[in-house]
Amino acid sequence: MDVLERARDISWYHAMELEPGRKTEAMFDLDPMKHHYGLPERLDGKRCLDVGTWDGYWAFEMERRGASEVVALDLDDERELDWPPRRRPKTFNETPRGAGFRLAHELFDSKVERVVCSIYDAKPEDLGTFDFVFCGSVLIHLRDQFLALERIAGLCTGQFVSAEEYDKPTSLLPIPVSRYLADRDKDTVFWLPSIRTWKRMLWSAGFDRVERHGRFDMKAVAGWKVPHVVHHAYKS
Numbered sequence: 001m002d003v004l005e006r007a008r009d010i011s012w013y014h015a016m017e018l019e020p021g022r023k024t025e026a027m028f029d030l031d032p033m034k035h036h037y038g039l040p041e042r043l044d045g046k047r048c049l050d051v052g053t054w055d056g057y058w059a060f061e062m063e064r065r066g067a068s069e070v071v072a073l074d075l076d077d078e079r080e081l082d083w084p085p086r087r088r089p090k091t092f093n094e095t096p097r098g099a100g101f102r103l104a105h106e107l108f109d110s111k112v113e114r115v116v117c118s119i120y121d122a123k124p125e126d127l128g129t130f131d132f133v134f135c136g137s138v139l140i141h142l143r144d145q146f147l148a149l150e151r152i153a154g155l156c157t158g159q160f161v162s163a164e165e166y167d168k169p170t171s172l173l174p175i176p177v178s179r180y181l182a183d184r185d186k187d188t189v190f191w192l193p194s195i196r197t198w199k200r201m202l203w204s205a206g207f208d209r210v211e212r213h214g215r216f217d218m219k220a221v222a223g224w225k226v227p228h229v230v231h232h233a234y235k236s
Contacts, residue, residue, distance in 0.1 A: 003018045003019055003022075003107060004018065004019070004022055004024065007024045007100070007103060010100045011100075012026035012027070012055055012100050013054045014027075014029075014054060014055040014056075014057035015221070016057065016104050017031075018103070019107075027222075028218065028220055029221055030057055036214060036230060037136070037161060037213075038161065038214070039062075039065070039134070040132070041065065042065055042066050043066050044068070046132045046158075047067070047129075048062040048067040048070045048130055048131065049070075049071050049072075049073065049127075049130040049156075050062065050073065050134050051133065051138055052119070052138030053072035053074045053114065054098075055100035055104060056100070056104055056105065056114070058134050060104060060108060062132070062134070063110060063111070063112055067132070070112040071127065072114045072115065073115050073119060073122060074098060074115075075097065076096040076098050077092075077096065078092045078093055082142050082190070083188060087182075087188065115127065121151075122151050122152075122155060129155055129157045130155055130156055130157065131157060131158040132158055132160075133152055133156045133160045133161070134160075134161045135163075135164075136162070136163040136164070137165065137228070138164075139164050140189055140192070141187065141189060141190075142190065145190075145201065146205060150205045153206030153233075153235070154206065156235055157235055159232060159233070160207065160232070160233040160234070161231075161232055161233075162198070162202065162230065162233065163229070164198060164228060164229065165189075165192065165226050166192070166193060166228070167179050167193065167194050168227055170192075170197075171196065173196070176199075176200045177193075177194050177196075178192060178193040179192045195229045198229060198231060202233045207233035207235060208234060208235055210231055210232075210233045210234075211231065211232045212231055213230040214229075215230070216230070
C-alpha cells in the first residue's frame, strides 16, 4: 500500500514528510515555523528528550540533527490525559495514540525510543538525564504545569527549549499572572499563563538561567493561529 494511503487512516497533529515532497494532512505544518524555536543546529553526542511527542516531529528532528540518543515521551491512552471532571468525555477513542509516530518511525528507519509515561511520573531514576530537552504546545494542556516543569528540570542537565501558548492581555501586566480557562469549550486548557509567568515558573522549577528567545503565531493549516512564546532555559 502507498505510504500516504496508510497515513490517511491516521489523525495527524504534525504534518510529516513521509516521502520527498509529500506530507501528511495534519493540524499543524511546523516546517515553515521551525526557525522560531531556536533549536541548536547540531546535537551530536547529545542525549535528547521530546516531551509530549505525539507524531514525533521534534524527536525525529533531533535525530536528524545528530543526537546520539532520543527519547520521545507521551501517553497512548486518552483516558490518562488531564480532563476537568465536568468536561471529561463519556467515551474515548479505543485506538491508541501514537499511530503516526509508529508509521514515521518505521519509514525513517529511526532509532528514537518512544516511552509511554506521563511527564508527572518522569524521573531520572527511570529515564536517566538528558543534555537537551524540548517541550512544545504541551504544558498548556496540563492541570499542573509547575509539576511538569519541575520534572523536566530534574531530567535536564543542559538546555531546555519551551514553546507554549501565552495569554496576551495579562502579558501587559507587570506581575506574573495566569488566567483560569478550564471551563471553556475549546481544547482543554486549565491555566493560560502570561509571558512573565512562564519565565518565572521555569526559574522557580529549577533552571538557573532563563531567556526569552522570541514570540510567534503558531498557524494551523486551517488558518487559525495561537500566540506562542519560546524560552530557552539552562542548568548550570
